[in-house]
Amino acid sequence: MTFRDFMSAALFHETHGFYTQAPSIGSPAGPFNTNAKFTAFGFGVAQAIEQAAHILGDPIRVIELGGGTGQLGSCLSSFLTIPHEYLVFETSPGLRAKQAEKGLKTVETLKGLEPTATVVFGNEVLDALPVHRVxxxxxxxxxxxxxxxxxxxxxxxxxGTLSNAKLHQRLQDERIHLGRGHIAELCLELTPFLQELSSVVKPGYIIFVDYGDKASNIYSYRHRNGTLRSYYQQQQIYDPFFAVGQQDMTADVDFSAVIAEAAALGLDLAGWISQGAWLTNLGIQRFVEAGDDSRSRQQEVDLLIRETSLGSAFDVLMFKTPGLPDGPGLVPIY
Ligand SMILES: C[S@@+](CC[C@H](N)C(=O)[O-])C[C@H]1O[C@@H](n2cnc3c(N)ncnc32)[C@H](O)[C@@H]1O
Known part of the structure; x- marks a missing residue:
């Protein structure tokens, strides 16, 4: 089978898939840490959604992609003051159940949803889409x-020979030359995934937070073994065949491909900025001032925005439907 099919089964198989088994993402016993476990992150993202809502006019629909345990969704929606409907789009039935326990409304597909004013937000979802390896x-x-x-x-x-001519096409479009023995991961799922989103966001913004880079960096000789890696009990490992179904598997997101695929669907790039700068511009520091436990709140904020921690590990990539102003958080407003 292609590596894409193997990764898809390892993560999403109906019984043994890693995500199907509803892992405790974010807990100390879980596979890895995410932004989603920090209340300050929910506060920051809520500011972005509120700013977008002021442009779109309320009420709006908020769609969270891949909601994990529902921690971010329940935290984020508690900070929203605008009239809204909050929906989590999640493929894992086990995680949907966890999200529902936290009071979140979930859907397993976007098909059938009415197109309307929407803000889509996804933390670490693009990096979970299965990749081919060439x-x-x-x-x-x-x-x-x-x-x-x-x-x-x-x-x-x-x-073996290429399973899909689009793999070669992608590298050609991105002007990537792979030398002998140089491995690269390519995600062809971006097209159907973005298509599904763009069909319901009319008008609106789509905001992704993830680790990734432009194609020329991801596929540079510095990453000649590719960027595929796994997370197992908070450890990063480089063996996709270890503890299959128990470990998360991921690869850096090719932001150039995301931008190109989105453009082909008529979505405009509305901003690309580091997580640290984005949250700072959105006024995350106000989260510290809004509570008594200012020391622990400041620690959370520092972790999320510092260049030496998550602030530079993640980037924010935003798209908009044509005619809207650029995305929230690109310039400081506080
Ligand atoms: C790395 S986890 C991130 C979870 C959560 N956003 C967080 O930051 O903790 C990826 C999430 O995306 C979900 N997911 C993966 N592929 C998806 C798809 N095609 N559509 C919707 N959700 C998906 C997974 O089940 C999981 O909830």
Whole structure:
């Protein structure tokens, strides 16, 4: 099978998939830490949604993508003061159940939703979309890395011809040349995923927070083994065949591809900024002033905005439907 199909099964298989089993994302015993566990993050994102709502006019619909345990959704919506409907779009039934326990309304597909004024927000969702793995060969050729079983019945990698011509096209469009042995992960899921979003956001903003970079950096020789990695009990590991279904698997997001695919769907880029600068511009410091426990609140804020921590680990990529002003949080307003 392609690595894309293997990753899809490892994460989303109906019984054994990592996300299907509703992992305790964000808890100390969970697989990894996310922004979503910090109340200050919910506060910051709520400011962005409120600013977007002032442009769109209320009431608005807020769609959170991939809501995890529902921690961010319940925190974020508690900070929203504008009239709104809050929906979590989540593919994992186990996580949908956790989100519902926190009082969130969830959907497993966006199909059937009316197009309306909407702000979509997704923290670390693009990085969970399954990727193909390709590798450079001699003579400017590339092959795809498939997953097979060896004679002992263990997973192994197997090179083969490309399963989809779009893989080659993507690299050509991005002017990426992979030297011999250079591995790259390519996500073709972006097209249907963004298509589904753009069909219901009319008008509105789509905001992604994730780790990634432009194609020329992600596919540079610095990452000649690709950026695929796994998280297992708070440890980062580099073996996709270890503890399959128990570990999260992810790759850096190719922001150039996201921008190109969004543009093809008629969405304009409304901003690209580091998480630290974005939250600072949105006035996250007011979160500290709004409570008595200012010391622990300041610690949360520092963790989220500092360049040496999550502030530069994540970027914010925003899209808008044509005719709207640029996205919230690009310039300081406090
Ligand atoms: C890395 S987790 C992030 C969870 C949460 N946003 C957070 O920051 O803690 C990825 C989330 O996206 C969900 N997900 C993955 N693919 C999805 C898709 N195509 N549509 C909607 N949700 C998806 C997963 O089930 C999971 O909830």
């Amino acid at each position: 590798m450079g060969l001699a003579n400017e050729e590339i092959c795809e890395l498939y997953v097979d079983l060896d004679e002992d019945g263990e997973f192994c990698e197997q090179p």
